[in-house]
Amino acid sequence: RLMITAKYFQFQLELDHVKCALLKRYESVHVESSMRVRVMVHKNGLIDIEDSVFHPIQRRFKLVLAPTPISTQDPFIYFKTTRRDTYQKFWNNKGDADDVLLFNEDGQITETCIANVAFYADGKWITPPITCGLLPGIMRDDLIQRGVISEGVFTVQDLKKIHVRV
Numbered sequence: 001r002l003m004i005t006a007k008y009f010q011f012q013l014e015l016d017h018v019k020c021a022l023l024k025r026y027e028s029v030h031v032e033s034s035m036r037v038r039v040m041v042h043k044n045g046l047i048d049i050e051d052s053v054f055h056p057i058q059r060r061f062k063l064v065l066a067p068t069p070i071s072t073q074d075p076f077i078y079f080k081t082t083r084r085d086t087y088q089k090f091w092n093n094k095g096d097a098d099d100v101l102l103f104n105e106d107g108q109i110t111e112t113c114i115a116n117v118a119f120y121a122d123g124k125w126i127t128p129p130i131t132c133g134l135l136p137g138i139m140r141d142d143l144i145q146r147g148v149i150s151e152g153v154f155t156v157q158d159l160k161k162i163h164v165r166v
Contacts, residue, residue, distance in 0.1 A: 069107070
């Protein structure tokens with residue numbers, strides 16, 4: 001995903017440099033819990049790495065539906081970048097909710113501000129296709145590849161009859 005994003009936005013990037021930077025950063029670190037690692041690539045190819053302990057959600061997760069749709073014409077919703085204007089607009093107005101469930105101009109559910117989503121319907125887990133306008137998350141892709149979830153379209157109207165999983 002990093003290479004695809006770099007190519008699309010015409011950033012200089014050598015995957016071997018990223019691998020070396022990660023190995024150097026973590027070669028002498030003993031990690032006792034899951035970590036969230038963020039690799040940032042600058043236009044000139046410079047690499048920054050940030051990390052933090054990953055804390056899985058251990059309670060019910062409260063979502064609120066976005067008040068307006070996202071635009072599927074915005075290229076930044078398809079790529080993980082530091083430009084998060086679309087998401088930040090909704091995140092800043094989520095109130096006491098944990099996250100905001102987003103939808104596109106056609107009323108199709110896409111994702112949340114911070115996660116991909118899957119819906120349980122008719123005995124199976126289904127996640128929106130990229131064509132609805134969303135970031136192709138790594139875990140999402142892994143679950144699709146392993147056949148745990150499949151792609152399908154859900155609309156705002158469908159929310160009344162399905163179970164949502166973030």
